[in-house]
Amino acid sequence: MAPLKHLEKENPIIDACFQDFCASHGILTIEDFLLHDLYELTAFSQRQTNADRLKEGITLILSLIERQCRPLVNGLKLLEDLHRNKHTLSTGDKETDSLLQGGFREGQLTELVGPSSSGKTQFCMQAAASVAENHLGRVLYLDTGNSFSARRIAQFICSSSDATLGQVYLFLVP
Incomplete structure (x- = not known):
């Protein structure tokens, strides 16, 4: 200081x-x-x-x-601030969006975990394609299992009409 x-x-x-x-x-x-x-x-x-x-x-x-210094705030004020100042991005699935109270939070990292072969990769690819397509945004896709498929992302995007692609970034983390 x-x-x-x-x-x-x-x-x-x-x-x-x-x-x-x-x-x-x-x-x-x-x-x-x-x-x-x-x-x-x-x-x-x-x-x-x-x-x-x-x-x-x-x-x-x-x-x-x-x-x-930023004043100290309690958890309720932080939650109110989050809802007031953060945009949500649709996952492409209405039920999941409802569960997440609107979808993914813009600017935040979302981690999906579950057992092997439970559909995590397919869900993440669909969500990445949905965000890139519907919000014309950039998506950072972290693949820790080296299972990313650009062809599969293209299938998700091409399956909808009027598809305008944003950008999807891939970072493979071993």
Whole structure:
């Protein structure tokens, strides 16, 4: 983290006097400031002749930190944000889309697991083709079993009318 000295130029309250006060308590950086007991620091500042100015400096640093850090949110707010700001992409299967509350979440990785020969590969190829076709998007297809078939993807895409292909990327992961 940045030393407190770097804040002085834009924030005159973080002057040499304030920096010396912080240094006397082992605070040389913003990180040190966060690790220190702020109630204790405030109590020490009140014993100084320039208590108001020191308190103002502490408040300023806290506000600078608050502006730089994302506020903590709970799980419900994260879920609401997800539904409000993320688009869903249809898998090509209405029942699966319903189960996934609309389909795949744009910009997120989705992993499909199951027993051998349960249809995972076919489902993934169909979903990749559906997303590329219907959303004119790019699909990243990770194949850990080396079973990707460009011919099979083409069959999925060509089986529907008005097929406009987006892009499907293949990364084989051994």
